[in-house]
Amino acid sequence: ETGVTQTPRHLVMGMTNKKSLKCEQHLGHNAMYWYKQSAKKPLELMFVYSLEERVENNSVPSRFSPECPNSSHLFLHLHTLQPEDSALYLCASSQGWNSGSTDTQYFGPGTRLTVL
Amino acid sequence: AQSVTQPDIHITVSEGASLELRCNYSYGATPYLFWYVQSPGQGLQLLLKYFSGDTLVQGIKGFEAEFKRSQSSFNLRKPSVHWSDAAEYFCAVGFPRYGNKLVFGAGTILRVKS
Numbered sequence: 001e002t003g004v005t006q007t008p009r010h011l012v013m014g015m016t017n018k019k020s021l022k023c024e025q026h027l028g029h030n031a032m033y034w035y036k037q038s039a040k041k042p043l044e045l046m047f048v049y050s051l052e053e054r055v056e057n058n059s060v061p062s063r064f065s066p067e068c069p070n071s072s073h074l075f076l077h078l079h080t081l082q083p084e085d086s087a088l089y090l091c092a093s094s095q096g097w098n099s100g101s102t103d104t105q106y107f108g109p110g111t112r113l114t115v116l
Numbered sequence: 117a118q119s120v121t122q123p124d125i126h127i128t129v130s131e132g133a134s135l136e137l138r139c140n141y142s143y144g145a146t147p148y149l150f151w152y153v154q155s156p157g158q159g160l161q162l163l164l165k166y167f168s169g170d171t172l173v174q175g176i177k178g179f180e181a182e183f184k185r186s187q188s189s190f191n192l193r194k195p196s197v198h199w200s201d202a203a204e205y206f207c208a209v210g211f212p213r214y215g216n217k218l219v220f221g222a223g224t225i226l227r228v229k230s
Contacts, residue, residue, distance in 0.1 A: 042219075055215070097215050103216055104150070
């Protein structure tokens with residue numbers, strides 16, 4: 001596997017279910033990101049992890065819970081979601097997260113989530 | 117606040133014609149600039165980026181972009197479009213004072229007619 005991978009690629013869940021999205025990067029990067037891409041809206045940054053520490057949380061509802069057990073893996077745990085949470089969830093990684101610089105972010109293919 | 121504007125939601129061009137996608141940003145200093153492309157059902161692929169130096173940047177797939185500080189713009193161009201270029205294109209801007217955070221434009225959907 002190369003680059004950034006995400007599983008599953010598609011997920012359908014009910015509002016009472018609990019599920020998890022997985023992201024893995026094979027680039028040796030130290031920062032990982034979760035984005036939400038909804039129809040007709042710009043990409044929304046949800047969470048950022050740098051060296052396994054959460055450094056950004058952009059007012060995301062608590063029904064989304066991220067986890068970064070090591071620098072290569074990132075999870076997004078989902079519970080009691082709403083239909084408006086249906087979207088494409090993209091994971092990205094970059095070399096680092098440093099004020100004063102911007103490292104290129106590399107994206108995975110995304111997980112298409114549908115909440116019924 | 118920092119912002120990124122892609123004025124065109126949809127653009128249709130004929131195969132073989134030239135293409136220019138517009139991107140404008142709002143920021144008090146020189147940002148870092150990116151163009152990404154997204155095919156249906158896929159993630160974002162980096163086309164090119166500008167950090168400093170030569171304001172004309174070459175990318176993959178025959179794309180180029182020019183940074184114009186006076187116009188706060190970073191327009192993407194391609195001299196001859198191929199049908200496989202049909203996709204959605206996103207301009208993204210990084211602001212050095214704010215870590216590695218990117219602000220994305222709303223995207224421009226490119227349709228190519230034969």
